[in-house]
């Protein structure tokens with residue numbers, strides 16, 4: 001059967017962002033009828049995509065520090081040890097209760113993180129991510145961005161490199177068993193940022209028409225099931241701009257490695273994220289500053305949540321759907337997501353003040369709504385963050401005690417590791433973030 005003539009896929013992105021990858025569009029049009037819908041893989045043990053042939057393929061199989069088997073320690077015999085978490089090099093972030101222990105000693109000077117923490121911010125110091133792993137993940141993610149999804153034009157390269165996504169993801173997933181597992185998180189992180197930058201913010205994004213763009217991009221994660229007549233146009237649209245190409249490809253890799261329920265969990269978290277983007281956009285369109293609690297509600301959705309909640313897939317195990325869905329776990333995940341996202345508000349504060357328009361973040365909203373000076377609003381935001389972190393740790397500890405299943409404990413440690421790695425990346429990414437002069 002010959003493919004019918006298809007109109008060129010439409011993108012509502014600005015010209016610079018949408019024209020890039022035009023060659024991919026052409027080949028997509030040719031193959032539109034053959035596109036396989038991304039759905040859950042076959043039941044059974046999740047398997048990763050075949051690793052690319054690479055001179056560093058040995059590294060891909062290299063076990064990372066602290067990769068305990070999901071079912072290893074018996075809860076009755078080892079509950080206390082599980083709660084303490086692993087103690088080897090590079091495992092500080094995997095502990096559930098670092099608050100009750102002395103802070104990990106600072107890394108040796110050679111590996112010391114750049115940047116300084118926000119003064120007074122409650123956080124846990126983690127070692128600098130393994131430079132060999134960072135290099136390999138960075139190499140592979142750039143190859144994916146350029147060769148597989150045509151993510152950015154040449155003049156965005158410095159920003160792509162400055163984002164240091166390899167260092168970010170290696171730092172956030174210390175229990176990933178292989179580089180292939182790390183790549184699952186790294187591709188998704190890049191894709192999520194492409195959507196945020198190109199649809200919502202820095203790279204030509206706008207609140208106008210955002211709902212349409214997000215919904216159509218969401219079908220790269222949650223496929224459209226429609227009739228023969230309309231399916232090719234949809235399939236082709238997934239190649240129409242960089243955000244959709246990135247979502248489609250990153251999700252395809254993820255779905256191959258994840259169980260059906262892990263993939264569905266991720267889709268749900270991404271729908272939450274898109275809803276948060278829309279509320280933020282609505283306020284931007286109306287030039288409205290919400291109440292502080294309303295802002296915090298928006299930021300619970302426009303949130304890093306989809307990143308820590310894939311910790312089990314990236315760790316090569318699965319937290320059962322019912323254990324993930326239980327109220328206690330949902331509370332822990334929400335608190336972790338909120339604390340990590342307020343970390344972003346604090347570290348990106350000066351970047352956002354310098355950006356065009358009136359960018360909302362917690363200090364800006366508190367200053368405006370509560371009539372505080374910029375400095376006092378910033379300091380109050382630190383307190384909000386610290387309360388969220390303490391709540392996260394208290395709720396995680398309570399859940400670990402109430403639900404001593406090894407998978408639950410490992411997942412909680414994975415989320416805690418993500419929280420710590422996220423802070424470390426924000427603190428040390430001096431290319432992207434600069435602290436305000438309040439001290």
Ligand SMILES: CC(C)=CCC/C(C)=C(\C)COP(=O)(O)OP(=O)(O)O
Pocket residue numbers: 189192193196273302303304305306307341344345348
């Ligand atoms: C990676 C991911 C799921 C991001 C979703 C939400 C998001 C972009 C953030 C929580 C970061 O916030 P922000 O847009 O303010 O980022 P920068 O301050 O520009 O780094």
Ligand SMILES: [Mg+2]
Pocket residue numbers: 344345348349352361
């Ligand atoms: Mg920010």
